[in-house]
Every structure is written in C-alpha cells, then in structure tokens.
Amino acid sequence: MNLFSEIGTLVTDAIGKLQTEGRLPGELNLGPVTVEPPRDPAHGDMATNAAMVLAKPAGQKPRDIAEALVPHLSADPRVAEASVAGPGFINLRLSGAVWQALPAAVLKAGEAYGRSAMGQGQRVNVEYVSANPTGPLHVGHTRGAVFGDALAALLDYAGYEVTREYYINDGGAQVDVLARSVYLRYLEAHGHEVEFAEGTYPGDYLIAVGAALKEEVGEAYLDQPEEVWLEKVRLFATERMLDLIREDLALLGVKMDVFFSEKSLYGTGRIEAAIESLRDKGLIYKGVLEPPKGKTPEDWEPREQTLFKSTEYGDDVDRPIMKSDGAWTYFAPDIAYHYDKVERGFDLLIDVFGADHGGYVKRMKAAVAALSQEKTPLDIKLTQLVKLYKNGEPFKMSKRAGTFVTLRDVVEEVGSDVTRFVMLTRKNDAPLDFDFDKVLEQSKDNPVFYVQYAHARISSVLRKAQAAGIDVSDATLAGIDATDAAHPSELALAKKLAEWPRLVEIAARTSEPHRVAFYLYELASELHALWNRGNDEPELRFLQEDNPATSQSKIALARAVSVVLAAGLGILGVEPAEEMR
RNA sequence: GCACCCGUAGCUCAGCUGGAUAGAGCGCUGCCCUCCGAAGGCAGAGGCCCAAGGUUCGAAUCCUUGCGGGUGCGCCA
Numbered sequence: 051m052n053l054f055s056e057i058g059t060l061v062t063d064a065i066g067k068l069q070t071e072g073r074l075p076g077e078l079n080l081g082p083v084t085v086e087p088p089r090d091p092a093h094g095d096m097a098t099n100a101a102m103v104l105a106k107p108a109g110q111k112p113r114d115i116a117e118a119l120v121p122h123l124s125a126d127p128r129v130a131e132a133s134v135a136g137p138g139f140i141n142l143r144l145s146g147a148v149w150q151a152l153p154a155a156v157l158k159a160g161e162a163y164g165r166s167a168m169g170q171g172q173r174v175n176v177e178y179v180s181a182n183p184t185g186p187l188h189v190g191h192t193r194g195a196v197f198g199d200a201l202a203a204l205l206d207y208a209g210y211e212v213t214r215e216y217y218i219n220d221g222g223a224q225v226d227v228l229a230r231s232v233y234l235r236y237l238e239a240h241g242h243e244v245e246f247a248e249g250t251y252p253g254d255y256l257i258a259v260g261a262a263l264k265e266e267v268g269e270a271y272l273d274q275p276e277e278v279w280l281e282k283v284r285l286f287a288t289e290r291m292l293d294l295i296r297e298d299l300a301l302l303g304v305k306m307d308v309f310f311s312e313k314s315l316y317g318t319g320r321i322e323a324a325i326e327s328l329r330d331k332g333l334i335y336k337g338v339l340e341p342p343k344g345k346t347p348e349d350w351e352p353r354e355q356t357l358f359k360s361t362e363y364g365d366d367v368d369r370p371i372m373k374s375d376g377a378w379t380y381f382a383p384d385i386a387y388h389y390d391k392v393e394r395g396f397d398l399l400i401d402v403f404g405a406d407h408g409g410y411v412k413r414m415k416a417a418v419a420a421l422s423q424e425k426t427p428l429d430i431k432l433t434q435l436v437k438l439y440k441n442g443e444p445f446k447m448s449k450r451a452g453t454f455v456t457l458r459d460v461v462e463e464v465g466s467d468v469t470r471f472v473m474l475t476r477k478n479d480a481p482l483d484f485d486f487d488k489v490l491e492q493s494k495d496n497p498v499f500y501v502q503y504a505h506a507r508i509s510s511v512l513r514k515a516q517a518a519g520i521d522v523s524d525a526t527l528a529g530i531d532a533t534d535a536a537h538p539s540e541l542a543l544a545k546k547l548a549e550w551p552r553l554v555e556i557a558a559r560t561s562e563p564h565r566v567a568f569y570l571y572e573l574a575s576e577l578h579a580l581w582n583r584g585n586d587e588p589e590l591r592f593l594q595e596d597n598p599a600t601s602q603s604k605i606a607l608a609r610a611v612s613v614v615l616a617a618g619l620g621i622l623g624v625e626p627a628e629e630m631r
Numbered sequence: 632g633c634a635c636c637c638g639u640a641g642c643u644c645a646g647c648u649g650g651a652u653a654g655a656g657c658g659c660u661g662c663c664c665u666c667c668g669a670a671g672g673c674a675g676a677g678g679c680c681c682a683a684g685g686u687u688c689g690a691a692u693c694c695u696u697g698c699g700g701g702u703g704c705g706c707c708a
Contacts, residue, residue, distance in 0.1 A: 086647065089654090099650065102688075112688075136651045137688065182708070224708055342704050343632040353706060366634055366704090373706040380708055408635050409703040432636075434701085476644075479636055481701075483643075492670050495643095495656050503670070510668085556647055568645060571655085582663090582672035591668070630670070 051155050051163060052551035054096065057128070057142065058085040061098050064122035073118055074108050087549060094131070094141035095545060101138040112138025149544040150532045153610035156547060157528035161617050164550045168558060169210030175391050176202045178402035179299070179306075180217040183291040184228045186255055187298040187457040190404055193433045193482065195457070196473040196623070198402040199304045200563035201431070203621045208558035213396070214307045220288045221312035221383055227251060228291070229284035233271070235260025236283075240272060259290045301461045302470065303623050315386045321378060324389035324421065325371060333359040333420055339367065358385070363416035385417045392422045399428045400561065405479075408432055431561060433478045439485035464489050467624045471498040474567045474622050492630070497571050501615065502627040504574035507581060508612040509628045511592045515605055520598045527606040534603035537590060539580040543607060546576050550614050563621065570618045577611055 061083060068074040083104070088097040101116035108115060116134040123132040123142065131143040156163045178198025181191045199214070206212045219225075231251040234244045239261045246252040263271075263286055271279040292309070299306070315321050328334050338352045356372035358381070371382040391399055399418065403410065411430045418428040438445035438455060445455065460469055463486055472489045475497050476482045492499050515522045532544070550569070557565040584591040592604045616626045 082648085084647090084650095086650090089646095089651065093651075097651085102650075105688075139651065184708095219708070222708055227708095339705050350705075355706065370705060375706075377706090379706070405636075405702055407703085411635070432702090434636080480644080481637090494671075497656085499670075500656095507668080507671095514668095553647085559648075564645090565647085568655090571645095575655085578671060579673090581668070584668060585664075585672075588667070593668090 051159055052166075053144075053148070053152070053548040054085050054087075054552045057096055057144075058083070058098075060123065060126055060128070061085060061100050061119070061140075064119050065100060065104070067122050068115075068118055074104070074110075074115070078104060078107055086552075087545070088139075088141060091542075091545075093135065093139075094133075094143040096142045096144070097135075098140050098142070099138075101134075101140060105138065116140050146536055146541075147531075149541050149548075150536065152544045152547060153532045153535075153606040154528050154530060156610035156613055157524050157606065160524070160613060161620070163613065164207070164554050164617055166208045166551060166555050166558070168208045168555050169205060171209065171211050172397040173213070173395065174205055174210045174398045174400060175213045175215055175394070175396040176205070176400045176402065177215045177217055177391075178202075179295075179304075180219070181295065182219045182224050183288045183295060184224055184251060185253055185291065186294055188454045189436045189438060189457065189460060189484070190433075192302070192457045192460055192469065193436050193473050194402050194404060195299060195302055195304050196470045197431070197433050197478050197563065199302070200470070200474055200566075200622050201400070201402070201561055203623065204554070204558050204563050204566065205561075207617075207621055208554055210398075210558075214305070215391075216306045216309045217387060218288075218292065218309055218311045218313075221316055222380060225284050225288055226280065228287050229280055230276075232256055232259050232263060232287040233279065233283055236263045236271065239264040240269070255294070256287075259287055262290065263287075298457045301458060302466050310387065310390075312383050312387065315383045315390075320390070321382050321386040324386035325382065327389065328358060328385070328417075328420055331420060333362060334371070335359065337368070339370070358413075358417065360413045360416035360420075363419045365412040365416045369413045381413065381417075384414065385421070388414065388418050388428070389421045392418065392426050396426060399426060401428065401430045403430060403432050405432045405434045429561060431478055434481045436473070436482045436484050439483060439488075441487055442485065445486070460484075467502075468498050470623050471501070471567065471619075474564050475571075477562065477564050497567065498624075499630075500578075501570045501574045501619070503630055504577045505612050505615045505619075505626045506628060506630045507577070508592075508608045508615075511605060511608055515593050515601060518593070518595060518598075518601075520593075520601050520605075522602065522605050522609065524609065527602060527609055530602050530606050532603050532607045534600040535607045539576075539583055539590065540604070540607060543573075543576045543580055543611060546573050547610055547614055550618075566618050566621050570615060570622075573611065573614060573618075577608075 062080055065074065065078070065080065069076050069078070083098065083100045085096050085098045088094060101112045101119060104115055105112040113134060116138050119140060120132045120134060123129050123140065128144055128148050129142055130145040133141050135141050176198055179187070179191055179195045181187055187195070202212045202214050227250060234246060234250065235256045238244050263283065266286065325334060335357055336354055337357050338354050341350045353374040355370040355374055357368040358371050360369050361367065369381055370379050371385065373379055388399070401414065414430065415428050418426060468489050472484060473482060489496065489498065494500055512522050553565060553569045557563060580590065592601065592608045594600045594604070619626045
C-alpha cells in the first residue's frame with residue numbers, strides 16, 4: 051500500500067491510453083516520470099513531471115501533453131482535481147475519501163505498512179564495526195555500529211535479504227601487541243613490576259584479562275620466552291576481547307549474523323587463492339612504488355614489492371599486497387575476505403568504514419570489481435568523526451593514556467535509544483556533535499524526546515479511550531474510515547502518513563537511514579500541531595468523550611501515526627515510549 | 632603535491648535518481664494555559680545555497696575551474 055506508487059501507476063496508465071490513441075509515440079521511456087508531494091501544499095496533494103520529461107522524446111510542448119493527460123487523470127474516482135501548472139506540472143488533488151481511508155489501511159497492514167518489495171529479495175551483505183579485537187569499542191565505533199545496524203534494518207524493511215557481518219582483524223601484528231600487553235598484566239597479577247613501553251596497550255581493561263590468564267595457567271608462563279606463550283596468550287586475549295565487544299554491541303542492541311575471522315584466511319590457502327584469481331587476470335606484478343608526495347616517510351627507500359594493479363579499476367596508484375620481506379600486507383587478507391563475500395553469492399556488498407579509512411575505498415572497490423568481474427557492486431559508506439561535548443565544552447580524551455570514551459561510557463550515560471537516535475540525526479558523512487547534556491534534555495530541540503513524546507501522547511489517548519469504554523483495538527479501528535477527521539490539520543497528518551512508504555524507498559535507495567529520523571521528526575511535529583489545536587478547538591481532540599463513533603474515527607488516525615512512528619523507530623533500533631517520565 | 636568528504640539563515644543542520652516562491656531546530660521579536668491535553672503550539676524577521684563558468688525548458692542538486700574546511704596518502708593495522 052503506497053499511495054504515491056498507486057497514483058504513479060495511474061499516471062503511466064494515462065500515458066498508455068494516449069499512446070494507444072496515437073496521441074503520443076509508442077516508444078517512450080517512462081523511467082524519469084515521478085509522482086511526488088509538491089513543495090507547496092497549495093499546489094495540491096501530488097504533482098507529476100510526466101508532461102515535462104516526455105516533451106522532448108515526444109516532440110511536443112509540455113503543456114499540450116499535460117492538457118491531454120488531465121482528462122484521463124480526473125476520470126479516476128481517487129482524483130478530485132487535476133490541473134496544469136507552471137512549466138507543465140500536473141497537480142493532483144485527491145478526494146477526501148482517499149485520505150479518510152488511509153488510517154484504516156495503515157492499521158490493516160500494521161508494521162508492514164511502508165515495507166517495500168523494492169529489494170526483491172536481493173542478498174545484501176552489510177559489514178560494519180569490524181573493530182580490532184584489542185579493546186572495548188569507543189565512540190567512533192559506536193557511530194559505525196548504529197549506522198550500519200540501522201542501514202541493515204532499513205534495507206531489510208525495503209525488501210532486501212540482509213546479512214550483518216563483523217570482520218575480526220585477528221591476524222595481524224596488533225593482536226601480538228595485545229598478547230604482549232596482556233602478558234605484562236599477567237606478570238603484574240603475579241606481583242611483578244611492569245612497564246608499558248611504546249607500542250603496547252596500557253589500558254586498564256586488560257588488568258582483568260591478565261588476572262584471568264593467571265587463573266588459567268598459573269605460573270606456567272613466568273620467565274618464559276615469547277615463543278612459549280605468545281600464540282596461546284594471543285588466542286586467549288582475542289577471545290576475551292571479542293566477548294567484550296559482543297557485550298558492548300549488545301548494550302546497543304546490535305546483533306551480528308556473522309563474525310568472520312581474518313585468521314581463518316591464513317594457512318588455509320584462501321589468501322593465495324584470492325591472489326591467484328587476480329593473477330589470472332594479469333593484475334599482479336612485482337614493482338617499486340614512487341614515494342608518496344608531500345609527506346614522505348623519514349625512512350623511505352625504494353623496495354620491490356608484489357603489487358595489485360588497482361589502477362586498472364580507477365585507483366590512483368597500484369597497491370602492495372606483499373611486503374618486501376615476503377609477508378602479506380593487511381590488504382591481502384582483506385582481498386581474500388571480500389573474495390569470500392563475492393563467492394558467497396551476495397548481490398550487493400556494503401562496507402561501513404570510519405572516515406579515517408577513506409583512503410582505502412578505491413583499492414577495495416578495485417579489488418571487488420576485479421574479483422567479481424564487475425558483477426558484484428561494493429558500496430562503501432564512511433562515518434565521520436563524533437565530537438563529544440559536556441555542557442557545551444569539548445570532551446577531551448587521551449588515547450595515549452589508554453583512557454578513551456567507550457561505547458559503554460556513552461550508553462551507560464544516556465541509554466541506547468538516545469545514543470542511536472542522536473547518531474542517526476546526521477548524515478553519515480557529516481561530522482557529529484554529541485553533547486551528553488543536550489541529548490538528555492526534555493525539550494523540543496531534542497529530536498529523540500520530541501518523537502517519543504508524540505508516540506507517548508497517542509498511547510495516552512488510547513489508554514484514556516479504553517478507560518472511557520471505547521473500543522480502540524487495532525482490529526476495530528482498521529475497519530473504520532476516518533470520516534470525522536477531515537479538518538485540514540487532520541488531513542495534513544494523513545498526508546504525512548502517505549509519504550512513509552515512499553520515504554522508505556528513497557532512504558533505502560540512497561542508503562541513508564538519517565532520512566527516517568528526519569521524517570519521524572516531521573511526523574511528530576504534525577501530530578503535536580494537531581494536538582495543540584485541541585486546546586483551542588475541543589472538536590479536534592482525538593478523544594470525544596460523549597461521542598464514541600467520532601472518537602474511534604479520530605483515534606484511528608492517531609493510532610496510524612503511532613504505528614508508523616513505531617515502525618520508523620524500529621528501523622532506527624529505538625524503543626517507542628508508552629509514557630514520558 | 633594527490634585522492635576522498637564537506638561548504639545552504641547569526642548557530643547546528645535537512646533538502647526527494649534536477650522541478651514551481653530554498654526548509655527545520657536553536658537564538659531573536661510578538662502571541663497562546665482564571666477552566667480544558669503548554670515537557671507543547673501559532674506568527675514574524677532573518678538567504679548572492681562559497682565564487683565563476685558550463686549542461687538543461689528548469690540547477691542548492693549534474694560537469695569544469697578556483698577558494699575555504701575536514702580526513703587520508705609504501706613495507707602500520
């Protein structure tokens with residue numbers, strides 16, 4: 051049930067009629083024809099650009115085509131008025147009956163109102179977070195987690211089959227550093243004095259891991275060389291860190307379908323297989339790269355490395371996959387990992403990276419294009435930095451001292467719902483200011499509160515109606531036309547509801563969950579406007595104590611609003627509030 | 632130096648695969664609770680959409696160049 055696509059069909063049908071009449075050429079691309087809400091509500095309920103985009107291919111004036119379409123459009127009972135305006139827009143005003151039937155239709159569909167078949171069950175893999183398993187998640191990861199999770203939910207809602215995936219970087223040198231750091235904590239647990247040198251992780255969160263290691267192995271690793279304990283401690287520590295990360299994600303309500311281990315790619319021939327696949331395409335060679343311009347590393351010297359010819363697929367320079375000492379670079383297992391994703395048969399891959407990985411985008415796309423013979427598209431979404439504030443003052447964190455603001459810090463301070471909603475009220479590629487005090491403010495400039503408040507108000511109406519003995523169950527309301535909700539403010543609300551399915555498709559197509567958050571804010575705003583009018587005009591209140599039938603009619607509209615609010619909040623991963631405290 | 636992202640109201644930001652007179656919140660000005668659903672609502676002021684070219688019937692949106700800000704740039708992950 052999507053009013054805009056229904057009217058869209060009406061428009062294309064009308065064009066079809068003109069074609070059979072010979073009034074328009076038979077071969078026309080209807081792709082650019084859109085039906086959308088006009089910017090100015092005075093223009094009507096919907097507007098189509100059909101006449102303008104068909105003018106050139108049809109070799110006719112836009113206004114002439116529009117005039118010819120109008121009679122076919124106004125013949126439909128849903129259309130109250132069709133008129134030509136401006137350069138050739140056709141403005142449509144829909145009959146009151148259409149709007150009055152909408153709430154019931156929403157309630158019949160329930161949470162599924164707004165779900166779309168756009169994705170056609172295509173399989174999408176969304177990879178997000180993928181933080182190194184060397185410590186707890188921090189604020190930056192939080193934004194990636196929230197964004198990726200909402201994007202996944204949005205795509206699911208839009209009809210895609212979504213896999214949520216986390217890539218564990220447990221194969222590189224950083225997990226050795228972790229192991230050595232834990233070993234120091236282990237020594238400490240045995241009462242030794244230790245010092246955290248450069249290149250180790252001094253964070254307190256490893257104290258417990260060191261103690262747990264002592265618990266596990268006793269004195270076995272004391273005074274032993276690295277060869278004895280490194281691998282075992284690494285395993286032990288990464289396991290613990292993953293548990294920690296899983297707990298952190300759970301705090302936000304994020305659940306992954308797949309945790310994919312980088313280590314599983316080593317020693318199994320899988321990296322080699324992926325590289326071979328590239329070699330077969332003539333994309334692997336040995337060579338020496340130019341030093342990077344502008345910021346040349348101190349110790350630069352030309353060395354021969356094994357390179358991937360990523361420039362073939364739009365990258366700026368070819369990228370090393372093997373170091374001069376013969377070990378793989380980080381890029382090699384990444385290629386193998388994406389090769390695996392391609393092989394698993396996904397129709398679309400999405401990676402969510404932090405902005406600091408922006409330089410990685412081109413080479414990754416090049417790799418996937420080469421590995422899949424340009425059949426599997428890879429979309430990479432970057433999430434920009436989060437700046438923390440407290441009382442308007444920037445919140446400093448020191449990574450060197452190992453004290454950084456963690457996901458847990460944030461969620462424990464403001465809660466999962468607020469964290470998620472706030473982080474989704476900004477485009478992913480725009481930096482985000484996160485003020486611990488502002489996000490908890492109970493006022494209009496706090497969108498979380500504002501949207502929750504709207505939902506809570508409707509819940510309150512439902513409770514009061516029930517207490518007054520009025521049947522306001524969804525089943526009953528779904529059979530009631532909102533004929534007693536025909537005031538302009540009420541119609542405005544119904545019209546906003548009609549936009550929901552359309553918005554879902556736009557948001558999914560652009561992979562921009564923030565659009566959902568903004569829509570919810572607008573919908574809440576319409577609700578509050580109507581609600582407040584009830585102060586001055588009691589006949590606009592949802593609950594009319596002395597008239598159960600009218601109440602049901604109006605409450606059907608209100609309930610439809612809360613259904614959509616709940617559906618939208620569901621995509622964002624936020625629990626709708628039944629009452630405000 | 633190169634690549635990517637960004638530049639919209641005093642501030643923070645939306646802006647629909649290009650569409651009509653560019654929107655919201657904050658701040659500012661004025662108004663709305665003797666009773667009723669004010670954690671709210673209504674109205675107003677405030678714009679060279681960074682600049683200059685180009686494409687188009689039509690550009691904040693697409694292309695080119697310049698300016699300004701952020702991020703990143705071999706054998707780290």
